[in-house]
Amino acid sequence: MFLALDQIGLRYPGAAQPHLQPHASAAAGPRRGAVEALSLNLAKGQIGVLIGPSGCGKTSVLRCIAGLERLHSGRISIAGELLADANQGLHLNPEERRIGMVFQDYALFPHLSVADNIGFGLRHLSRPTRTARINEMLDLVGLAHAAKRAPHQLSGGQQQRVALARALAPAPRLLLLDEPFSSLDVDLREHLSQELRAILKASGTTALFVTHDQAEAFAIGDVVGVMNRGSLEQWDAPYSVYHRPATRFVADFIGHSVFTPGRIVQGEQGPVVLTPVGSLMDAEACALASAFPGGLCDVLLRADDIIHDDLAPVKAQIERKVFRGADFLYTLRLGSGDRLMAHVPSHHDHHVGEWIGIRADVDHVVTFAKQASSTD
Numbered sequence: 001m002f003l004a005l006d007q008i009g010l011r012y013p014g015a016a017q018p019h020l021q022p023h024a025s026a027a028a029g030p031r032r033g034a035v036e037a038l039s040l041n042l043a044k045g046q047i048g049v050l051i052g053p054s055g056c057g058k059t060s061v062l063r064c065i066a067g068l069e070r071l072h073s074g075r076i077s078i079a080g081e082l083l084a085d086a087n088q089g090l091h092l093n094p095e096e097r098r099i100g101m102v103f104q105d106y107a108l109f110p111h112l113s114v115a116d117n118i119g120f121g122l123r124h125l126s127r128p129t130r131t132a133r134i135n136e137m138l139d140l141v142g143l144a145h146a147a148k149r150a151p152h153q154l155s156g157g158q159q160q161r162v163a164l165a166r167a168l169a170p171a172p173r174l175l176l177l178d179e180p181f182s183s184l185d186v187d188l189r190e191h192l193s194q195e196l197r198a199i200l201k202a203s204g205t206t207a208l209f210v211t212h213d214q215a216e217a218f219a220i221g222d223v224v225g226v227m228n229r230g231s232l233e234q235w236d237a238p239y240s241v242y243h244r245p246a247t248r249f250v251a252d253f254i255g256h257s258v259f260t261p262g263r264i265v266q267g268e269q270g271p272v273v274l275t276p277v278g279s280l281m282d283a284e285a286c287a288l289a290s291a292f293p294g295g296l297c298d299v300l301l302r303a304d305d306i307i308h309d310d311l312a313p314v315k316a317q318i319e320r321k322v323f324r325g326a327d328f329l330y331t332l333r334l335g336s337g338d339r340l341m342a343h344v345p346s347h348h349d350h351h352v353g354e355w356i357g358i359r360a361d362v363d364h365v366v367t368f369a370k371q372a373s374s375t376d
């Protein structure tokens, strides 16, 4: 693998990090670090994305790779070259790693033109080579017309593209991007995330991107990783992270979903999960009844899995609704008391308190061991 993180750990000197262990007690074991035994791989040219709640350690992982933090444990290599190894006490300095970084604040030099910003890391090159590379980067990010402008004469999105071009200009082996679009508005972010992916692919750049935004993660990443409390809970294709969450945390964190009580029984064509919204089948991947005591489990039901259907025998009462443009996100309560969520096209504008017909249309049945409270 091109980029390999092997069981890396990071502890900030003197940091108590109490919120990393909200229920900490002597029985909870040793103090957790900001990053704990985290492993991941990226192939050359792949784009990886890390997402997770605030404080879970995403930025810390990037800082370890960049060489801004020393590893407490584990090792990091690029193309087989060790950059850091806690056991050997090896730690290459950031400038020795040939890694580019793009941050949330574009950190452009205000007194330099766009072209000179992009050429900043190329001062060791001859003038013609440098100019050619700057022009190549300007074309890549679609800013050839703005070469002579100052950064303040550009929009936020354009400035971020200059920052990207500047980071790519020295042809880093790896590009790290830490929430580069977080100060931009939603429409622009969506546009830029597609553009970023195209630029990274066109230049064959291997990249690791950090974001809070799931839509952005899915739009950009070849591989998406979900972090929780310093650990990586899943590192997988975006489709799998959404449809085949490896842990309950990932299932809960990604998308709008609830866990509802279910019971797995053996049907003629494979396991069937009995739920308050009907029987679900996924012969290929559903857990067997024997996976849980008595077949009792919690079933993941995403808002996309619940279809509003007036003719459906199962009825649910609308508790809350949020208008999202193309659809409403309804929070529904069944007669049994179980809660569900549903994305319903916005022309189905029902009132809070109304009962509507629903049915489940689940392609991938995901089950977990039962927990005491399974409705939220």
Ligand SMILES: Nc1ncnc2c1ncn2[C@@H]1O[C@H](COP(=O)(O)OP(=O)(O)OP(=O)(O)O)[C@@H](O)[C@H]1O
Pocket: 012, 013, 015, 017, 019, 020, 034, 052, 053, 054, 055, 056, 057, 058, 059, 060, 061, 212
């Ligand atoms: N320099 C530091 N010294 C001590 N603790 C730190 C330092 N930097 C980060 N931390 C702690 O390490 C943990 C992980 O922080 P990090 O910034 O990596 O998380 P994050 O997932 O990137 O969060 P966010 O999404 O809010 O940026 C947090 O508990 C944070 O408070």
